[in-house]
Amino acid sequence: MSDQGVTRTLARWAVECRLADIPQDVRDQGVRTFVNWLGCAVGGVSHETVDRALDAVRLFSGPAQATVIGRGDRLDALHAALINGVSSHVLDYDDTHLKTIIHPAGPVASAALAVAEMQPVSGADLLAAMIVGVEVECRIGNAVYPDHYDRGWHITGTAGVFGAAAAVGRLLGLDEQRMTWALGIAATQSSGLREMFGTMCKSFHPGRAAQNGALAAFLAKSGFDSSERGIEAPRGWANVVSTKQDYTEITEGLGKTWEAGLNSYKPFACGIVIHPTIDACIQLREEIGDEVRNIEKVELRTHPLVLELTGKTAPRTGLEGKFSVFHAAATALLRGDGTPTAFTDEAVNDPSIVELRGRVKAETDQSIHEDQVEMTVTFHDGRQVNRRIEHAIGSLDRPLTDEELDRKFIKQSEAILGKEGTERLLSAAWRFAEMDDVAEIARLSVPNGTATSA
Amino acid sequence: MSDQGVTRTLARWAVECRLADIPQDVRDQGVRTFVNWLGCAVGGVSHETVDRALDAVRLFSGPAQATVIGRGDRLDALHAALINGVSSHVLDYDDTHLKTIIHPAGPVASAALAVAEMQPVSGADLLAAMIVGVEVECRIGNAVYPDHYDRGWHITGTAGVFGAAAAVGRLLGLDEQRMTWALGIAATQSSGLREMFGTMCKSFHPGRAAQNGALAAFLAKSGFDSSERGIEAPRGWANVVSTKQDYTEITEGLGKTWEAGLNSYKPFACGIVIHPTIDACIQLREEIGDEVRNIEKVELRTHPLVLELTGKTAPRTGLEGKFSVFHAAATALLRGDGTPTAFTDEAVNDPSIVELRGRVKAETDQSIHEDQVEMTVTFHDGRQVNRRIEHAIGSLDRPLTDEELDRKFIKQSEAILGKEGTERLLSAAWRFAEMDDVAEIARLSVPNGTATSA
Numbered sequence: 001m002s003d004q005g006v007t008r009t010l011a012r013w014a015v016e017c018r019l020a021d022i023p024q025d026v027r028d029q030g031v032r033t034f035v036n037w038l039g040c041a042v043g044g045v046s047h048e049t050v051d052r053a054l055d056a057v058r059l060f061s062g063p064a065q066a067t068v069i070g071r072g073d074r075l076d077a078l079h080a081a082l083i084n085g086v087s088s089h090v091l092d093y094d095d096t097h098l099k100t101i102i103h104p105a106g107p108v109a110s111a112a113l114a115v116a117e118m119q120p121v122s123g124a125d126l127l128a129a130m131i132v133g134v135e136v137e138c139r140i141g142n143a144v145y146p147d148h149y150d151r152g153w154h155i156t157g158t159a160g161v162f163g164a165a166a167a168v169g170r171l172l173g174l175d176e177q178r179m180t181w182a183l184g185i186a187a188t189q190s191s192g193l194r195e196m197f198g199t200m201c202k203s204f205h206p207g208r209a210a211q212n213g214a215l216a217a218f219l220a221k222s223g224f225d226s227s228e229r230g231i232e233a234p235r236g237w238a239n240v241v242s243t244k245q246d247y248t249e250i251t252e253g254l255g256k257t258w259e260a261g262l263n264s265y266k267p268f269a270c271g272i273v274i275h276p277t278i279d280a281c282i283q284l285r286e287e288i289g290d291e292v293r294n295i296e297k298v299e300l301r302t303h304p305l306v307l308e309l310t311g312k313t314a315p316r317t318g319l320e321g322k323f324s325v326f327h328a329a330a331t332a333l334l335r336g337d338g339t340p341t342a343f344t345d346e347a348v349n350d351p352s353i354v355e356l357r358g359r360v361k362a363e364t365d366q367s368i369h370e371d372q373v374e375m376t377v378t379f380h381d382g383r384q385v386n387r388r389i390e391h392a393i394g395s396l397d398r399p400l401t402d403e404e405l406d407r408k409f410i411k412q413s414e415a416i417l418g419k420e421g422t423e424r425l426l427s428a429a430w431r432f433a434e435m436d437d438v439a440e441i442a443r444l445s446v447p448n449g450t451a452t453s454a
Numbered sequence: 455m456s457d458q459g460v461t462r463t464l465a466r467w468a469v470e471c472r473l474a475d476i477p478q479d480v481r482d483q484g485v486r487t488f489v490n491w492l493g494c495a496v497g498g499v500s501h502e503t504v505d506r507a508l509d510a511v512r513l514f515s516g517p518a519q520a521t522v523i524g525r526g527d528r529l530d531a532l533h534a535a536l537i538n539g540v541s542s543h544v545l546d547y548d549d550t551h552l553k554t555i556i557h558p559a560g561p562v563a564s565a566a567l568a569v570a571e572m573q574p575v576s577g578a579d580l581l582a583a584m585i586v587g588v589e590v591e592c593r594i595g596n597a598v599y600p601d602h603y604d605r606g607w608h609i610t611g612t613a614g615v616f617g618a619a620a621a622v623g624r625l626l627g628l629d630e631q632r633m634t635w636a637l638g639i640a641a642t643q644s645s646g647l648r649e650m651f652g653t654m655c656k657s658f659h660p661g662r663a664a665q666n667g668a669l670a671a672f673l674a675k676s677g678f679d680s681s682e683r684g685i686e687a688p689r690g691w692a693n694v695v696s697t698k699q700d701y702t703e704i705t706e707g708l709g710k711t712w713e714a715g716l717n718s719y720k721p722f723a724c725g726i727v728i729h730p731t732i733d734a735c736i737q738l739r740e741e742i743g744d745e746v747r748n749i750e751k752v753e754l755r756t757h758p759l760v761l762e763l764t765g766k767t768a769p770r771t772g773l774e775g776k777f778s779v780f781h782a783a784a785t786a787l788l789r790g791d792g793t794p795t796a797f798t799d800e801a802v803n804d805p806s807i808v809e810l811r812g813r814v815k816a817e818t819d820q821s822i823h824e825d826q827v828e829m830t831v832t833f834h835d836g837r838q839v840n841r842r843i844e845h846a847i848g849s850l851d852r853p854l855t856d857e858e859l860d861r862k863f864i865k866q867s868e869a870i871l872g873k874e875g876t877e878r879l880l881s882a883a884w885r886f887a888e889m890d891d892v893a894e895i896a897r898l899s900v901p902n903g904t905a906t907s908a
Contacts, residue, residue, distance in 0.1 A: 049678070052673070052676045052677045052678040053673065053676075053678055055676040055677075056669070056672040056673045056675065056676040056678060057669075057672075059516070059517075059530075059672065060516045060517075060519075060530040060531065060532045060533075060672075061516045061530075062513070062514045062515045062516040062530065063513075063514075065514075076513075076514040076515075076516065077514065078514045079514075151694055152689035152690075152693060152694035153694065154642075157642075184650070184653075184655065185655060185658070187647060187649075188608075188611075188645060188646055188647045188649075188650050188655050188658070188659070189645050189662065190645055191642060191643050191644055191645040192642055193641060193642045193681075193684070193689060193690065193691060193694055194689050195641075195642075195681045195683070195684065195687045195688075195689040195690045195691075195694075196638070196642050196680055196681050196684075198681075199638075199679050199680050199681055200678050200679050200680065201638065201639060201642050201678075201679070201680045201681070204639070204642070204673075204678075205642070208643065215510070215511075218510040218511075218513065218514075219506070219507065219510045219658075221510065222506045222507070222509040222510040223506045223509075224503070224506040224507055224510060224654050224655075224658075225653050225654050225655075226650055226653050226654065226655045227647075227649045227650050227652075227653055227655070229649070230647070230649065230650075233649045234649075235606035235647060235648050235649040236606075236647065236649045237647060237649075239606060240605055240606035240607065240647055240649075
């Protein structure tokens with residue numbers, strides 16, 4: 001695994017890659033990534049996490065360059081990137097690169113669209129920038145996953161900053177040298193701890209990755225330099241933050257194999273590792289109906305990460321509920337719900353859900369894959385039913401269809417934009433790659449009459 | 455080493471500590487820290503690193519809340535904190551907490567003074583906030599040093615962000631709960647790689663630490679939450695970024711023993727580890743005068759960190775020159791200089807310095823302490839002279855006097871503010887703790903008539 005020129009090789013590719021070089025299926029996935037991100041950003045915008053972040057940053061925001069998606073506040077582009085990154089992730093409903101558990105769009109699309117509001121950017125250029133950004137962050141993630149994640153880094157933040165820098169660097173027309181610096185400036189801002197899961201800081205990570213990556217690109221454009229081996233040097237990013245460094249994941253097959261084509265979209269508003277459990281519970285509920293009231297206990301056999309990441313037995317808030325497989329199972333059984341409404345403070349404190357979650361037990365099993373689960377439900381009368389999920393809905397083997405993405409988008413957007421506004425935005429989102437100026441998307445995301453300057 | 459409530463204990467102390475509780479000698483050191491920081495911020499402001507950073511961030515700056523020290527541009531307080539953090543460190547001429555090699559004032563004073571321009575803050579409050587901030591960052595540094603630094607983290611950035619958060623949190627009147635969150639939000643933004651040494655990103659680190667720490671405090675004020683065990687949790691900051699975690703360094707003796715009293719100030723504009731060498735060379739030059747032309751070779755025995763940190767044999771730029779003990783020795787011998795003028799692009803490319811640096815050799819020796827060096831100079835005729843430095847000038851055993859701090863300040867400031875402007879600013883700096891509104895300091899730092907809005 002050569003460590004020669006990793007950063008520069010990646011920078012050169014990020015500068016030189018043309019949209020025409022990207023296979024059609026990857027471009028299609030790029031459009032799906034954008035549509036899903038936009039719906040999540042709209043859907044998350046009324047969360048109090050966004051309110052509190054806006055309350056703080058509004059004091060410091062510069063010129064009204066870019067839009068808070070779904071809301072209409074106008075902030076400088078860096079702060080808009082931050083807030084849109086927060087809102088797109090706050091419901092844990094966004095996208096997932098399953099090999100690394102990176103949520104790719106939050107850092108990349110939030111940065112790229114905000115900067116695209118500063119200057120006219122065509123949809124084709126935005127699509128290419130976004131795909132390149134996602135490719136950069138996921139390849140860097142592959143190089144250090146899982147060791148880096150196991151150590152406690154929230155990889156969406158730590159790898160995402162590179163993706164944002166690459167995407168914005170393209171929009172700014174950086175040359176190879178400056179793109180190399182941009183990646184270095186990204187490396188030295190990389191941050192985000194898994195300890196923050198269950199708090200407002202979790203969604204802060206993709207927001208800051210978007211903001212910091214965009215700043216890295218603007219600094220590099222101004223000639224602000226960095227190490228030219230930010231990723232691979234003996235004291236570079238990969239060695240400092242991980243025990244594993246597989247640089248071939250970054251440099252081999254560039255332009256030939258595509259991580260950006262492997263993005264997936266969440267059917268449920270929580271960590272990807274409990275999706276199989278929710279899937280199983282909803283399927284079972286559809287089968288047994290009112291019998292859910294007679295459940296004595298629920299036994300789960302899951303991948304080991306499930307309990308490590310989502311083992312909270314007594315969540316107190318909606319955000320904490322996302323990190324409780326017990327809450328998720330109880331809510332899916334009792335309400336058939338895994339969408340954002342399943343992870344509100346109300347749901348987490350619903351007595352019947354609290355009661356049932358106490359009777360959900362989970363064991364981990366190395367032989368169970370991350371998109372699998374085995375569930376045994378025992379009723380009061382001793383009867384048992386079993387359910388095994390081979391591939392959870394939303395996984396690469398059972399991806400959401402375009403129609404399912406539409407329904408997910410509509411459900412999130414209608415509460416914010418109404419029916420007509422949602423139709424207009426959704427229709428525009430699917431054809432953004434043909435637009436002359438993608439700022440139109442940001443304008444369409446604003447509820448009528450609420451656009452305001454900071 | 456208990457890890458119970460480390461973050462909360464530190465937060466409580468940071469909130470409750472009163473200026474009257476701080477011993478007089480620590481308060482005096484706090485004033486010296488401020489004076490030295492201010493002189494460095496003025497002195498560094500014309501560096502191209504600052505120009506390029508300003509060029510980029512000016513696009514995004516918000517209301518004209520705070521001053522770029524020594525320059526007069528008015529930026530929002532977060533961006534002013536960033537730029538002042540950069541300028542105060544860019545010449546590597548600032549202060550050093552020798553136990554951790556943290557440069558304490560850059561993150562803390564840059565953040566605190568910028569925020570103090572948003573609302574009237576008394577000198578007493580600023581002094582207390584600054585001392586608390588320095589105490590917080592140095593204690594956190596002690597808990598993880600040296601393992602954390604050895605891994606490749608630039609500890610001034612990674613620990614500095616906590617200090618900035620604590621200092622600004624005090625100015626905002628955060629309660630214990632919100633200060634706990636502020637430290638958590640700081641933890642999850644902690645970043646900065648040693649790989650960046652010799653590039654513009656090195657001084658970016660204290661700048662970003664100042665900016666990010668200040669943002670953490672404002673977010674916490676707005677109710678944005680974080681883990682309450684950001685430092686000590688199993689996946690908290692200390693475990694993620696270090697193999698060593700000695701939490702007693704953080705929680706024991708709070709308010710009784712003072713790291714903030716142990717700050718030191720650089721006589722030379724480069725990494726602290728080559729100060730003994732420069733000291734030896736300048737002393738020798740004063741002794742032998744023109745004989746420096748007849749030097750055949752220079753042999754150094756140094757602490758091991760010297761070659762690890764400053765082993766560049768062929769620096770190309772002034773910034774790289776700071777990481778070359780060979781350049782530093784040659785320049786000190788030929789010019790008697792270790793100030794910022796010794797580390798310009800011109801000096802690094804001066805043929806006589808380039809020629810002599812090629813004849814400087816260094817060996818490391820575990821028995822040599824960081825503030826020591828042994829030097830043997832051999833002349834063309836075979837004669838030899840030796841010089842041993844027991845404690846370099848600027849170390850805790852030979853601290854700069856107030857008069858030496860004055861001279862350092864004046865030399866940096868006069869080129870920017872002229873003689874009268876320098877006298878006014880320096881006089882005000884020494885008595886800042888008695889001011890009703892310390893924004894006066896920022897106003898006095900501006901060259902006549904150059905104050906401009908961004």
